Amino acid sequence: MCSGHRVLFILVLLFASIVACSLPAAIGTSPTLTVGEQRLTPAATATVAPTVGEQRLTPAPAPAATATVAPTAPASTMLTDLLRRVVKQEIVLLTPTQAAGRHPKFEWQPVAGAVRYSVVVLADEKPYWAWEGSETFVYLGGGHKPLPADRIGPMLIRPMEWYVTAFDAQGKIIAYSKRRPIAP
Secondary structure, three states: OOOOHHHHHHHHHHHHHHHHHHHHHHHOOOOOOOEEEEEEHHHHHHHOOOOEEEEOOOOOOOOOOOOOOOOOHHHHHHHHHHHHHHOEEEOOOOOOOOOOOOOOOOEEEOOOOOOOEEEEEEOOOOEEEEEEEOOOOOEHHHHHHHOOOOOOOOOOOOOOOEEEEEEOOOOOOOOOOOOOEOOO
């Protein structure tokens, strides 16, 4: 067995023992792990070395590794960057950024070839509300008519952001908008 396969085999066993040790808390029982015909309990797993044929495998010491970890961008920023490289068409958003009210009308220009649009409203970088449909506008909370100000449900009570994605008949993204701020 080459050293790469040996390391992979050891990692699989290590992963299985970690999973086996964490299951009792989740399900309230003491699980066992079966390797070949041998049943191992979490306590025994740590003491059993894997074997191939008659040869006992022991892990080689891991080489010292150094790495520089760069700060990562939020997933939504990475997705926007990816979309920018793959999808060339941008959706033009028409809704004003200020004085939009509690149930703003999200509106955008139609995209040629689009059969479906997806709107996502973000609060603190997290999805707050989403909608999908074929129209080129929707009010926060759903629907295509102005909503009463006292309606219970999603409301714009502080500044948020929103964006639109357009899909063709095959479900492929054909256009997207940049995030746009919106305030009541």
